């Protein structure tokens with residue numbers, strides 16, 4: 001690991017001032033950043049820990065809107081009664097993240113901003129497109145875990161389980177930078193695809209940090225997070241589906257959201273698939289149609305065509321499971 005300076009500011013203002021310097025990087029739990037530093041993938045001159053700042057961690061609910069501090073440990077989402085009542089999709093997604101130890105260290109903002117797991121990106125000896133090289137090594141290389149949707153020129157996938165769930169829940173993030181007023185942006189606008197920027201997965205400017213996530217309550221909707229992985233535990237998603245469905249008293253779908261993880265460079269909002277469910281009961285035909293639409297336009301690489309069927313089946317299974325429950329009062 002290259003030598004670096006370390007700061008542990010007590011306020012957001014000091015943190016963002018320090019982070020405005022070229023070569024400074026924010027650290028939350030450090031699970032991902034320290035790993036990258038050890039591998040020599042990133043070498044900040046200054047690491048600014050956010051862990052000493054009061055008020056960046058915690059969960060509160062006001063008028064049906066849940067506020068989650070950026071530094072809240074992922075593990076906390078599993079046991080928090082506000083999350084269980086208002087955004088149970090997040091409880092389910094958090095349960096699938098890594099291990100209890102990693103969830104205790106890792107934070108919500110750190111989870112959604114973690115860098116890709118692509119083995120060419122993580123290989124210190126590989127100078128791939130994401131690290132400033134000329135091309136994506138996955139195209140001609142071993143691409144069994146790479147993107148089937150929205151890929152190119154880089155073919156990473158979103159490794160976070162929380163990001164797709166938060167997109168499905170229409171969360172907003174609050175962002176603070178040096179000398180600027182706090183700004184809010186919908187989480188779907190936080191992420192950026194490789195066609196727009198092959199080097200970063202988000203639009204945060206230098207020195208900006210996420211301070212909070214604001215999540216509207218999904219009480220009244222039925223939700224389910226499902227994840228397929230190669231190993232039974234402690235593994236990233238080959239594909240995940242975050243599904244939210246609202247049905248009326250006649251069991252007709254009035255609103256739906258389907259967001260996929262592990263298959264595209266960012267959380268993939270399968271909005272056409274979700275829209276196709278609205279106005280019909282959740283039956284075999286509507287589920288099959290939505291599952292097909294989820295992977296419409298998929299362009300698998302040489303080794304990952306299996307993800308197309310996996311994603312289709314995972315989405316169908318999530319919708320089928322929801323359909324078996326009482327539409328009101330899940």
Ligand SMILES: Cc1cc2nc3c(=O)[nH]c(=O)nc-3n(C[C@H](O)[C@H](O)[C@H](O)COP(=O)(O)OP(=O)(O)OC[C@H]3O[C@@H](n4cnc5c(N)ncnc54)[C@H](O)[C@@H]3O)c2cc1C
Nearest residue numbers: 028029030031032033098106107110111113160161209210
């Ligand atoms: C073995 C293993 C298995 C894993 N399995 C899974 C899994 O199954 N599912 C899953 O979702 N994740 C998984 N992870 C990832 C893990 O959950 C993340 O690494 C962790 O959540 C990162 O959180 P952190 O707080 O430690 O982030 P850090 O490592 O501190 O930061 C990560 C990145 O986010 C930036 N950052 C952090 N907080 C802020 C902020 N508030 N504002 C601006 N920038 C910020 C940092 O600069 C850095 O670039 C796994 C990790 C390991 C090591």
